[in-house]
Amino acid sequence: MEKDYSIAIGMMSGTSLDGIDACLVKIYNDMNFEILDSYSMDYPKDVREKLFLLANNNGNVKDVCLMDFIVGKLFAKCALGLIDKSGLKKDEIDFIASHGQTICHIPEEQNIGGVSSKSTLQIGNVSVISALTGITTVGDFRSKDIAVGGEGAPLVPFADEIIFKKDIPRAIQNIGGIGNVTVLSQDCDTFAFDTGPGNMLIDYFSKKLFDVSFDKDGELASQGKVDEQWLQYLLREPYYDKIPPKSTGRELFNNDYAEKIFLNAPKQKCDVIATVTMLTARTISEAYQKFVLPKTPIKEIVLGGGGAYNKTLIKYLNECFSQQISIKTHSDFGIDDKVKESLAFALLGFCTINKKFNNVPTCTGAKKRVIMGIVSYS
């Protein structure tokens, strides 16, 4: 008898460039799922530094070419680390689904020689992952959606619909390098967009001012106070007023951007961290006021991504929403905040393997539903 489930590994590394998150998941044919295990692997320091350069548009084609294979090897290592940790055997894994590492994402059409296109690039070569693990691997999810007119992002809402259903109006708010929200409600089609920086500016100034890679648990921000004047200046960024669907990344909120805004920053170092932490909270709450609440009265926000561990950020969010909307995390639903997105890619990959549509055009702006992802067979 054919089994009615697949055992999959989903892998993701986001714009924070902190490292690879992976999860092992049993996916039933009706798309119900059970998380079996998870594993994270930091990028080696030199790799992270190189990726930072590439993501900030500093590097040449040779660097991109090489890093595609280096990152592919690291994703393979992460998958093998997870398999080892789980005690399963390699041949028990049906497939790996890897988002890869975005190093460039251009959601606007650009024209060369009369031909125009949006574009995106995720490295971490799928053939390398498949060859080194011996497991069929799916990757390059975003290109197909762009090819049919979408932005190739966000892709996680597909999984949000499966995980959370629509019993009450909810906002699923991921806080990775960038903040992204998926709105799930019976009042409207599922929609989603990037709210603005998530941890990206917090990480940047934590490194610059305190030489740490992030503000663990929001400790530094908790010691500062929000500089309202600088905050108002930061909120003038035109991206926040753009009407969804919209997506952003390091192409906008990069090192140059951070250095530019730093010119007007407060003197106290902790105030800088507190203010950019509040910027994340305020851009989320203002985006909901402008673009979400007019469509549906959300009752609950579910936070995910590494930012869900930032206690000061959660405190600020509660202040911004005046305690009127309940703020939970994925952990409240039995899903580790840090592995949620890797779970999403396992579910997306399940559809690729089974030839089912997996983009959500109301979220990406694509003209039609397609099967995203390319497969390298074992």
Ligand SMILES: Nc1ncnc2c1ncn2[C@@H]1O[C@H](COP(=O)(O)OP(=O)(O)O)[C@@H](O)[C@H]1O
């Ligand atoms: N304990 C913590 N306290 C505060 N922030 C954290 C904590 N753990 C992780 N983070 C933040 O989360 C980021 C990574 O989150 P992640 O969801 O992996 O983002 P991405 O998808 O962009 O890689 C880190 O760069 C850091 O800013």
Ligand SMILES: [Mg+2]
């Ligand atoms: Mg990450």
